[in-house]
Amino acid sequence: MIRVTCALIEANNKVLVVQRSENMSLPNKWEFPGGKIEPNESERACIIREIKEELNIDITVLKRLSPCVYKYPKRSIQLIPFLAVHKGGELKLAEHKKFLWLQKKDLLKLNWAEADVPIVKEYLKI
Numbered sequence: 001m002i003r004v005t006c007a008l009i010e011a012n013n014k015v016l017v018v019q020r021s022e023n024m025s026l027p028n029k030w031e032f033p034g035g036k037i038e039p040n041e042s043e044r045a046c047i048i049r050e051i052k053e054e055l056n057i058d059i060t061v062l063k064r065l066s067p068c069v070y071k072y073p074k075r076s077i078q079l080i081p082f083l084a085v086h087k088g089g090e091l092k093l094a095e096h097k098k099f100l101w102l103q104k105k106d107l108l109k110l111n112w113a114e115a116d117v118p119i120v121k122e123y124l125k126i
């Protein structure tokens, strides 16, 4: 199983969401930024590294939310979400096609990567 971390980054009562590019797997789906855990890497080190690589920003990790296992046709992933805040740096996308800062009430309107749906629903309850 592939272990993937993602971050729900909050600022000004909004949360950051990113859209995958055409040339990525799950093209055009919305997700929380993050990526695969490397060998011998901790979950928290992974999410901090991935956010720096993908978005050029620094985050403070606040809390681990409930991991979610999802079986895509070609592989299973365990998606491990973290609540975080934007600590500094100007956001620049390295891989994704778009980002949005959204209010909670608008999150379920997006076309999410399937593995993210339970995470969005948990986030809406907190």
Ligand SMILES: Nc1nc2c([nH]c(=O)n2[C@@H]2O[C@H](COP(=O)(O)OP(=O)(O)OP(=O)(O)O)[C@@H](O)[C@H]2O)c(=O)[nH]1
Pocket (backbone or CB within 6 Å): 004, 005, 006, 024, 025, 026, 030, 031, 032, 033, 034, 035, 036, 077, 079, 113, 114, 115, 116
């Ligand atoms: N970062 C991130 N990945 C997610 C989310 N939801 C979800 O299903 N994934 C999947 O988890 C994997 C994350 O890997 P990644 O971001 O490091 O990898 P990638 O797109 O370069 O890899 P890939 O081309 O092998 O899919 C991808 O297969 C991606 O489709 C999410 O919210 N955030």
